[in-house]
Amino acid sequence: MANVNVQFEQVRVGSPNEIQPGSPLQAVVKGFQTIERHVDERLENETEETLNAKIKADIVVMCQERGLPDEGDKKTLIKALLDWQKAKPIPGPSTPTLCSVEPAAAVANKKGAGPINTIHLNSLLLDENFQGEIAYEQLVVGRKLGSGGFKDCYAGTYLGEAVAIGELRVQNFTEMDITEMKHEINVLKQLRHENIIRFIGVCTNIKHLCIVTELCENGDLYDFMRKAKKPSFGRLIMYMHDIALACSYLHTRRPSIIHRDMKSMNVLISSDDRAKINDFGLARIRPRANASLHTQCGTPNWQAPEFWTPNPSYTEKVDVYACGLIYWEILSWAELGYPYHNLTEHQLYEAVRDKEERPPLEKLRKYPGSLLALIQEMWRKDPKKRPSMSNVVDRLAEYLE
Numbered sequence: 001m002a003n004v005n006v007q008f009e010q011v012r013v014g015s016p017n018e019i020q021p022g023s024p025l026q027a028v029v030k031g032f033q034t035i036e037r038h039v040d041e042r043l044e045n046e047t048e049e050t051l052n053a054k055i056k057a058d059i060v061v062m063c064q065e066r067g068l069p070d071e072g073d074k075k076t077l078i079k080a081l082l083d084w085q086k087a088k089p090i091p092g093p094s095t096p097t098l099c100s101v102e103p104a105a106a107v108a109n110k111k112g113a114g115p116i117n118t119i120h121l122n123s124l125l126l127d128e129n130f131q132g133e134i135a136y137e138q139l140v141v142g143r144k145l146g147s148g149g150f151k152d153c154y155a156g157t158y159l160g161e162a163v164a165i166g167e168l169r170v171q172n173f174t175e176m177d178i179t180e181m182k183h184e185i186n187v188l189k190q191l192r193h194e195n196i197i198r199f200i201g202v203c204t205n206i207k208h209l210c211i212v213t214e215l216c217e218n219g220d221l222y223d224f225m226r227k228a229k230k231p232s233f234g235r236l237i238m239y240m241h242d243i244a245l246a247c248s249y250l251h252t253r254r255p256s257i258i259h260r261d262m263k264s265m266n267v268l269i270s271s272d273d274r275a276k277i278n279d280f281g282l283a284r285i286r287p288r289a290n291a292s293l294h295t296q297c298g299t300p301n302w303q304a305p306e307f308w309t310p311n312p313s314y315t316e317k318v319d320v321y322a323c324g325l326i327y328w329e330i331l332s333w334a335e336l337g338y339p340y341h342n343l344t345e346h347q348l349y350e351a352v353r354d355k356e357e358r359p360p361l362e363k364l365r366k367y368p369g370s371l372l373a374l375i376q377e378m379w380r381k382d383p384k385k386r387p388s389m390s391n392v393v394d395r396l397a398e399y400l401e
Contacts, residue, residue: 059077133202139157195246220267238274246277314383315383327374361376
């Protein structure tokens with residue numbers, strides 16, 4: 001937490017009657033005396049109205065910096081700050097909204113508009129007859145961003161727009177890889193949400209099989225946490241809220257989608273500092289609201305315990321469990337490593353499934369207890385006792401009000 005610069009000024013007190021019970025002023029009651037009163041420069045020019053315009057997460061931090069209680073509703077916390085002394089505003093992030101699709105004419109008429117915008121291209125993809133085919137010659141492949149699963153990812157451009165190009169490793173691909181890639185394309189083409197990576201198109205050149213998506217310049221969350229300075233509590237909450245919004249969208253659409261491989265490596269951070277879910281190669285569409293799926297997959301460290309049986313049966317609550325672990329990573333900002341990093345796969349199964357061990361929270365006690373309680377609910381062993389991601393959205397939104 002940031003240090004609070006508190007100075008002291010001399011205050012004249014006229015008589016014993018001017019000292020109110022419970023006042024922080026301590027004076028020798030004898031005629032006019034000079035006493036010390038704290039002057040918090042960051043809290044000088046605020047009013048109840050301007051404090052109320054802040055998100056709750058920033059109010060919580062301001063209370064913590066001054067040793068004030070950080071639990072309770074926003075109104076209570078603001079009163080505590082005003083009682084302490086007035087505060088200086090801290091800008092907070094905006095609340096996410098679903099992206100809109102602009103008509104082609106609107107895009108073309110914008111001042112300085114370049115080649116066709118891929119948001120318009122997405123609107124074309126809503127037409128089932130349009131396959132989103134991109135000629136490889138239209139792509140300019142730049143630096144390599146990383147590798148994962150069956151493909152390498154590069155930064156590049158398409159029709160003048162910065163994009164991410166996921167290229168299948170042709171020399172060693174299998175029929176299963178092709179099937180998985182086609183599945184990822186089919187899932188991505190259905191999704192329209194600000195916090196889900198935006199699908200642009202595919203290149204099916206026999207030597208270059210690629211998925212083209214929007215580029216998130218800050219890379220994945222796992223690496224981002226290891227190279228970037230830890231941001232404000234409000235920004236941490238925003239990342240968590242972004243992830244919850246995306247998962248809630250997946251789970252509440254019909255038919256619903258279970259990601260099945262949620263982890264910090266599959267969350268990307270955009271240039272405007274927003275979190276977006278990526279990598280739908282293992283995602284599965286749930287045919288009915290009460291149906292369970294039965295295929296084992298994902299990365300063990302973020303996997304829910306119900307995956308670890310010969311014939312697993314699970315619902316979208318496996319994503320809730322994984323998000324709880326991602327939230328733990330975000331609050332610790334990689335200072336504690338990734339979940340269960342010091343355990344072998346066998347030890348992991350034994351500790352998490354059989355002994356119900358979870359990542360340590362001792363070093364995160366500076367955060368509100370209600371937030372830590374939410375994370376503990378999310379990684380409960382019994383999936384039925386985990387909250388829905390829509391509930392998680394609502395509870396995190398309280399900190400962004």
